[in-house]
Amino acid sequence: MTPYAVLAAVLAALCASPALAAPSPATDGKALFAAKGCQACHGEAGAKPIAGSPVIAGQNAIYLARQMTEIADGTRTSAPVKVMKPIIEKTTPDERKALAEWLSTQKPADPQTGDKAKAEQGAELFDENGCIGCHGADGLKPLADYPFLAAQRKDYLMIQIKAIRDEIRSTRRTRMMTANVRKFSDAQVEQVAEFLSQTKRK
Ligand code: HEC
Numbered sequence: 001m002t003p004y005a006v007l008a009a010v011l012a013a014l015c016a017s018p019a020l021a022a023p024s025p026a027t028d029g030k031a032l033f034a035a036k037g038c039q040a041c042h043g044e045a046g047a048k049p050i051a052g053s054p055v056i057a058g059q060n061a062i063y064l065a066r067q068m069t070e071i072a073d074g075t076r077t078s079a080p081v082k083v084m085k086p087i088i089e090k091t092t093p094d095e096r097k098a099l100a101e102w103l104s105t106q107k108p109a110d111p112q113t114g115d116k117a118k119a120e121q122g123a124e125l126f127d128e129n130g131c132i133g134c135h136g137a138d139g140l141k142p143l144a145d146y147p148f149l150a151a152q153r154k155d156y157l158m159i160q161i162k163a164i165r166d167e168i169r170s171t172r173r174t175r176m177m178t179a180n181v182r183k184f185s186d187a188q189v190e191q192v193a194e195f196l197s198q199t200k201r202k
């Protein structure tokens with residue numbers, strides 16, 4: 001074989017190898033999740049977050065992508081988002097889409113254990129305050145592009161409901177529900193969060 005023929009054979013073998021056929025990192029959500037360090041706070045495959053961080057596994061893909069963009073561009077403001085702003089700022093729209101799509105296919109978190117009596121009161125509040133209209137019965141069947149709430153972390157839910165109530169997390173879409181949560185006391189917020197965090201995702 002001439003040196004040229006050897007080179008051509010190597011090139012042909014490389015092009016046929018799975019390494020090159022694999023999706024590019026920009027469209028591989030799983031690889032991006034590892035490379036960008038998301039796991040440090042959101043846990044393995046987005047389902048085992050540390051205190052204060054949300055479960056993002058099994059969440060609606062369009063909702064996830066929108067949150068990433070709104071955190072990156074500063075539309076979604078509240079104290080806790082500041083920790084992830086510097087990370088998500090360095091992703092492109094295509095990378096965020098790939099991350100969101102991969103995360104949406106991952107297994108949601110298991111329900112948490114908590115105070116049963118508070119959860120029962122929370123279930124009533126969830127029914128009586130019209131949450132079902134947009135998030136579905138028990139937070140299990142949201143309208144298109146809206147978030148699932150069932151089996152989300154209790155502490156994260158409490159931070160968000162209070163931030164939406166107090167208009168700290170205040171975007172065009174969160175303002176649609178401000179009236180529903182406005183009258184909640186902190187104790188009622190906790191009851192709703194107990195209920196949702198203890199509800200199993202189907
Ligand atoms: C340093 C910890 C940290 C890292 C690293 C991190 N996040 Fe977050 N993330 C958070 C916290 C905390 C929140 C909730 C902020 C709040 O309370 O508003 C959040 C919120 C989110 C949300 C919104 C979820 C919802 O239900 O609204 C998405 C989506 C998200 N992160 C995706 C990612 C992705 C993808 C990465 C990697 C590129 C990442 N995060 C890296 C801490 C982190």
Ligand code: HEC
Nearest residue numbers: 129130131133134146147157160161173174176177180181
């Ligand atoms: C009119 C529709 C509507 C109603 C009613 C509604 N929500 Fe929402 N809710 C939304 C939308 C839309 C979002 C996502 C906002 C965004 O995309 O930034 C949201 C977000 C949330 C979040 C944040 C989820 C996350 O992952 O960060 C929580 C918690 C929540 N709603 C709880 C409730 C509760 C509790 C009630 C009833 C008291 C309620 N919502 C009523 C539309 C609604």
